[in-house]
Amino acid sequence: MKKFLGIDIGGGSIKATLTDREGQILEESKLQTNPNWENHEFLENLVSLISSFLSHSISGIGIGSPGPIDIERGIIHYSANLVNLKDVHLVSYLQERFSLPVFLNNDANCAALGEYYFGAGQGVENLLVFTLGTGLGAGWVWKGELFNGYMGNGMELGHTTVVMDGALCGCGKRGCAESYFSARGLLNRYEEKSGVHLDSAYSFFELVRKKEPLAVSILEFGVRVFAECIRNVVHTINPEKIILLGGLTASYDLFEEKLKTRLQEIIFSVLYTRLKIELGGKVAGSLGAASLAF
């Protein structure tokens, strides 16, 4: 049995999972991060985490990290959570240290791969995964392979334009899907109209649950934008199944019906009829990361 180590670099912790090709969890370990770590401290801690698994014969290591990263060269450029990191040459360092194949990819791509191997996307030839979190991310698994695009740049579906000249997005451009349908987008649109700064997507959805008119109308518009974003990707790469992940899916009951009704209206019917959309999220990020090394 070949064993693979998956590492998920998260907000406040780094999680490592030893698994096999069937996704069986053989051993797990977790490490709290210090937000002020410099490159060498980050690497030393990672090395000691990995070392704790060395009693096993490991065939490869897969690492998932938020961007911006360079997949081909195996570099974490910087990190919103570990603010002192700068161009960490993670893959070459660990490869040399452990003489093992090491793979790095962004967390949305790892999530997509995790769903493909072990989750709601098993056996799906053309699988698209959206991560609905602070931002709007996506990963695509096509014929069993993660699509990394030219030079290892993945999908940026959150930054596709749906409302030309619309709301200002965090990326500096206007009308991106993310600026209407993501935690950040919904909160920004709410603050723009009410002057009230909500502290989390949870607070926003609580207002929707209480039928607060502004929150309801902002969610409705956001869902319409997300529907067009899905239309665009369906009319472009034609996925067979779309899986939704991330914090916003905790409130799926508040937007599932509106989303599906709208999708049925705007996607070509030959494509919509066989499109499946469902929630995922039962697969750990570290398991998805491990599958980078399969």
Place this chain on the structure above:
Amino acid sequence: MKKFLGIDIGGGSIKATLTDREGQILEESKLQTNPNWENHEFLENLVSLISSFLSHSISGIGIGSPGPIDIERGIIHYSANLVNLKDVHLVSYLQERFSLPVFLNNDANCAALGEYYFGAGQGVENLLVFTLGTGLGAGWVWKGELFNGYMGNGMELGHTTVVMDGALCGCGKRGCAESYFSARGLLNRYEEKSGVHLDSAYSFFELVRKKEPLAVSILEFGVRVFAECIRNVVHTINPEKIILLGGLTASYDLFEEKLKTRLQEIIFSVLYTRLKIELGGKVAGSLGAASLAF
């Protein structure tokens, strides 16, 4: 030397080209179509056209046709030019008749493949081709293979939404890129604002050349929409090169600069810097169709 027969089903004629893998034209033939042909007349004429090449040893036949077609089952559902055709089971019929492998695909896909093998897209790993004609079509060649998507449905980039709730498109939905940037889109937008029905894209671009303010502003808006459509596909599948084909490219001098300036503003710079955009069109459609059989 293996020989392949490529067939391009065009507006008023069907063109057949015998070629080799290098795109050398070995023999050509053309047939005028009758717009009233029924299925059996269409097939008989096609058979006699193909038969005229049978003195050669042919390894395969590739056929390009406007949609809607079923690529996997090899069916032309119907045709805007041959109005009496209905569900022509082209591939199975010709395969049985000639005992040869036969492939059918839509004309935009064949054009993309033609550019990849013999035109401006030679050797490009991730190549996207737009056909700017009556409508707005596209074909994608990824790692040497035409992307047909799930169940053989190709790209519908013309029907991706850029202006949510915008102008009514021929597809019945609103805000599609095609409804602003295609011959039909530009003429419809012009008629909507002026009440004047222009007979061709050529007339429209002549007005732009004369700096007629309405035509100029409609083209400018159309180019901005097309730029966002390109942004979306670049942020989705990350092509290395985009080739523009079709009637509208005859007026490329009127919009190239504005298009490129806008693209530079809105596409992530890491992706824009290495993106090449250029005109193609030197490869015959029948040659692209032949390459389906390679």
